[in-house]
Amino acid sequence: MGMTPSHSDDDLLEQTASGDRRAFQALMDRHARAMLALAQRVSGNPDDAEELVQDAFLKVWTMAPKWRRDGGAQFSTWLYRVVLNGCLDRRRRPAWTGLDDMEELADTSPGAAQQASRRQTRDLILAAMTAIPERQRAALFLHYFSEISAPQAAQVLEVSVAAMEALLIRGKRALKNELMRRGVTTMGDML
Amino acid sequence: MTPDGLDDLIRTNFPARDVGPAQVQRVMDAVMARLDQPQPITFWRRLLDLLSEFTPPPPVLLRQSAVPVGLALALGLYAGQYLHQPTQSPALSALLPSSSSLLLAGY
Numbered sequence: 001m002g003m004t005p006s007h008s009d010d011d012l013l014e015q016t017a018s019g020d021r022r023a024f025q026a027l028m029d030r031h032a033r034a035m036l037a038l039a040q041r042v043s044g045n046p047d048d049a050e051e052l053v054q055d056a057f058l059k060v061w062t063m064a065p066k067w068r069r070d071g072g073a074q075f076s077t078w079l080y081r082v083v084l085n086g087c088l089d090r091r092r093r094p095a096w097t098g099l100d101d102m103e104e105l106a107d108t109s110p111g112a113a114q115q116a117s118r119r120q121t122r123d124l125i126l127a128a129m130t131a132i133p134e135r136q137r138a139a140l141f142l143h144y145f146s147e148i149s150a151p152q153a154a155q156v157l158e159v160s161v162a163a164m165e166a167l168l169i170r171g172k173r174a175l176k177n178e179l180m181r182r183g184v185t186t187m188g189d190m191l
Numbered sequence: 192m193t194p195d196g197l198d199d200l201i202r203t204n205f206p207a208r209d210v211g212p213a214q215v216q217r218v219m220d221a222v223m224a225r226l227d228q229p230q231p232i233t234f235w236r237r238l239l240d241l242l243s244e245f246t247p248p249p250p251v252l253l254r255q256s257a258v259p260v261g262l263a264l265a266l267g268l269y270a271g272q273y274l275h276q277p278t279q280s281p282a283l284s285a286l287l288p289s290s291s292s293l294l295l296a297g298y
Contacts, residue, residue: 021223028219036210036218044205050218057222122204144201176197 009075010067017064024064028057031076034147035083041145042087044122052086077155080146084138084156128178136171143168 007026015023032053039049059082067075129137135157142153154164 021226025219025223028222029215032215032218033210036214037207040208040210041205046208046214050214050221053218054222054225057218058225061222061226118204125201125204144198145205172197179197179200 010069013060013064013067013075014069016061017067024061027060027075031079032057035079038080038141038146039083039087042084042141043090044126048090052083052090055086056082074155077152080142080148080152080156084141084146087141088134088138124182124184125179128175128182131178132171132174136167136174139164139167140171140175 007023009027009030012023012027012030016027035053035056036049039052040046043049043052056079060079129140132140138157139153142148142156143150146153148156150164151161154161157164157167159167
């Protein structure tokens with residue numbers, strides 16, 4: 001059976017549940033780009049992002065038979081949640097200096113210093129983000145790094161739109177304070 | 192730092208990265224390849240499987256009575272808490288011998 005855009009995610013999931021690999025591929029084709037975009041911005045590493053998205057889709061394959069069409073949840077929001085939680089879990093692990101970092105340290109080319117500085121800035125912002133409460137952090141990640149609307153982001157976090165907005169306001173305030181605590185008071189400090 | 196400043200700071204340092212079709216295809220191919228790989232069996236899973244092979248299934252009567260017996264046990268434990276006598280106070284302990292002992296009562 002051909003997979004047309006008229007097939008809903010639920011249709012494709014139903015076919016995936018019966019072992020239809022073409023339906024599963026169509027489902028991945030529909031969502032992989034957005035998931036990679038989110039994972040890449042949060043993790044900051046294309047390899048990590050690819051691994052996270054692979055794990056999320058393998059989870060889709062295993063949970064497809066249990067998916068309930070009338071369960072009220074939208075597949076895309078569920079998938080965003082899985083990828084986002086995967087990114088947050090990975091960030092909780094102890095810091096690790098990857099091969100890229102080692103090469104960067106050894107590099108003496110003119111642009112290398114600027115790249116290293118950019119990476120340090122990113123690490124500083126992510127460290128500040130890690131220090132704020134988890135729900136606020138998740139709201140900020142979705143707000144800044146995903147391509148979804150505010151109501152969809154609220155669905156991902158299973159809160160109302162008003163609660164999502166409140167989380168964002170509190171999250172931004174907490175992040176600002178955390179950055180100031182680390183000595184960043186203006187944009188100029190970071191550029 | 193203003194809220195706008197924070198937005199600029201994050202958007203400057205975390206620019207949207209283009210996700211190309213080649214990267215999407217690579218991820219999809221990797222997922223399809225992993226579908227065919229046998230799932231890794233952990234040590235504990237293997238141990239449980241081994242034990243379950245050697246463990247005989249419980250008799251039918253035991254299986255049928257497991258739920259009512261469990262419920263009765265839980266009810267008994269719950270009700271038993273209220274049957275426990277509180278410890279007598281020291282004043283009462285001192286009073287009891289004086290009024291209950293034949294010697295102390297003068298008989």
